[in-house]
Amino acid sequence: MDCVKIGKLIAKLRKEKKLTQKNIADALGIQNKTVSKWECGLGCPDLSLWPELSAIFDIDIKQMMEGEITPNKPDGGNIDKIRFYVCPSCGNILFSTGSASIFCCGRKLERILPTDTNNAPKITVEEIETDYFVTFDHPMTKEHYISFVAYVKSDKVFFYRLYPEQSPTCRFPIITGGKLYVYCIKHGLLVYSNNLF
Numbered sequence: 182m183d184c185v186k187i188g189k190l191i192a193k194l195r196k197e198k199k200l201t202q203k204n205i206a207d208a209l210g211i212q213n214k215t216v217s218k219w220e221c222g223l224g225c226p227d228l229s230l231w232p233e234l235s236a237i238f239d240i241d242i243k244q245m246m247e248g249e250i251t252p253n254k255p256d257g258g259n260i261d262k263i264r265f266y267v268c269p270s271c272g273n274i275l276f277s278t279g280s281a282s283i284f285c286c287g288r289k290l291e292r293i294l295p296t297d298t299n300n301a302p303k304i305t306v307e308e309i310e311t312d313y314f315v316t317f318d319h320p321m322t323k324e325h326y327i328s329f330v331a332y333v334k335s336d337k338v339f340f341y342r343l344y345p346e347q348s349p350t351c352r353f354p355i356i357t358g359g360k361l362y363v364y365c366i367k368h369g370l371l372v373y374s375n376n377l378f
Contacts, residue, residue, distance in 0.1 A: 185222035186248025192220040194238040209233055241284060251282070263333055265362065265370060266290040274329050274342065274364075295362075296369035302327070304373065308355060317349035317363070325367045334359030 195205060195216075202220070206213040209230055218224045226234055235242040244250050266275045268285035275283050275290070283290045303318040319327055323345040332339040332353040341351040353359075361373040 182225050182246060183248050184219070184225045187225055187245070188220045188222040190245065190248050190250070191216070191226075191234075194240060195220075198238065200237075205234075205237065208237055241282075260333055260336055260338065263331075263338065263362075264292045265329075265331070265364065267293060267328065267364065272328070276331070276338070276340075293364065293370045295372045298371050298373075300368045301363070301371045301373070302349075302365070304361075309352075311355055312352040313355055315351050315353065315361070319349040319365070321346055321349050326365070328364045328366055329362075330364075331362040332356075332359050333362065 191205075195202070202213045202216040205216045209216075211230070215224075219226060231242050231246065235245060238245070240250060260278055262279055264277050264279075264281075266277075266283045266285075267273070268275075268288070268290060270286035270288065273285050275285065277283065305316045305318075307314045307316075313332075315330070317327060317330075319325075321327065321343070326345045326347075327343045327349055329343060330341045330351050334356045337356070339353045343349065343351070363371045363373065365371065
């Protein structure tokens with residue numbers, strides 16, 4: 182570990198949070214001299230303090246230990262590059278429109294890649310007033326259900342979370358030419374072609 186780099190990062194993060202060395206020391210149950218030594222590069226935090234430091238600064242532990250925060254590249258806003266992520270621990274669903282480091286429950290999440298649509302549930306699309314009404318032929322049991330549906334077009338994402346034993350239906354505004362993304366916990370991420378809409 183590079184104590185000088187880590188110390189500079191701790192000082193920078195502390196100032197960003199508008200905290201004093203005493204605030205950090207009190208939160209960690211240590212003396213403020215210790216925080217001062219870290220910031221001067223004369224030592225590194227004890228291993229047992231890293232999780233609390235990470236929580237105080239809202240920063241990934243690994244990046245803190247490396248002494249530098251790797252920023253994400255600016256999002257170009259290209260909705261065609263949408264990426265979906267599902268946390269294996271809590272089931273949270275996240276998405277980005279470009280490459281990003283996405284974390285949940287302390288883990289870095291990997292992007293879900295679309296799978297073969299041979300096992301895709303059949304869908305029925307009806308136009309009702311100003312919406313598409315989409316129905317999936319899916320059992321929606323606790324062991325096998327659709328977790329989310331997203332309709333993506335231009336600069337918009339219409340997102341629906343679904344749950345076991347819920348009716349497998351959703352509604353989207355009529356916007357032609359979009360892509361429909363469906364995530365089944367058993368079959369993965371499925372993408373339906375534009376000719377359905």
